[in-house]
Amino acid sequence: MLIKVINPNTTWSMTEKIGECARSVASVGTTIEAVNPSMGPASIESHYDEALAVPGLLEEIAKGERDGVDGYVIACFGDPGLDAARELARGPVVGIAEAAMHTASFLGRGFSVVTTLGRTRGRAWELAARYGMSSFCRNVRACEIPVLELDIPGSQARDVITQECKRAVEDDEAEVLVLGCAGMADLCSYLSAEVGVPVVDGVAAATRTVESLVALGLSTSTRSEYAAPGPKQYVGALRGFTV
Ligand code: 5HY
Secondary structure (H helix, E strand, O other): OEEEEEOOOOOHHHHHHHHHHHHHHOOOOOEEEEEOOOOOOOOOOOHHHHHHHHHHHHHHHHHHHHOOOOEEEEOOOOOOOHHHHHHHOOOOEEEHHHHHHHHHHOOOOOEEEEEOOHHHHHHHHHHHHHOOOOOOEEEEEEOOOOHHHOOOOOOOHHHHHHHHHHHHHHHOOOOEEEEOOHHHHHHHHHHHHHHOOOEEOHHHHHHHHHHHHHHOOOOOOOOOOOOOOOOOOOOHHHHHHOO
């Protein structure tokens, strides 16, 4: 089975971390291809970033279709371009926010999301509602740490995130925590030990979810909404996206 894990931002060090995390949970016989687009934002922290990350993401999906990929993970907590990707891909496409929230709902009555910047909280709440997780989502908390500062050696990032996780357990009475950024994937086991409740990383959850769907022989329905986009001319910088 070949699963393509796409980091929709263009920071290779983050893609490498995401790939390591996906490989650490993938089953024997599953090959993980971790990539990021050659065009787009270095990190995704706004609606503008998210919108401009989508063409590069879709280009990677189109490449994957030519390469016979069985399923895809969108490794960014905003699940950017999820619907469009499902129209293009034969195999299942799962976003890390979607997978993390559903997985958290199996583990407790309520979860809190701990994310990077406060300005992305609205998007997380929106996704919780879209995925039918509003009754489970106790809170969306922000650490005010830019995505690309998560990996700066010696930064306070891990301590700040740990404190926010502890506050979520205390103040939100969260029984489960959801990591609100693919860049936090490597903190999962440390945080779980620190705060004493299950901590869900979406990269791992989405990788296993896609694996399960492929193993079950299931994929996106093409009956209506997610049918392949009709043939259409695209012009200008997007002329390469003509279908
Ligand atoms: C992510 N941004 O997972 C999101 C996190 C966020 O570049 N990768 C990003 O802050 O929304």
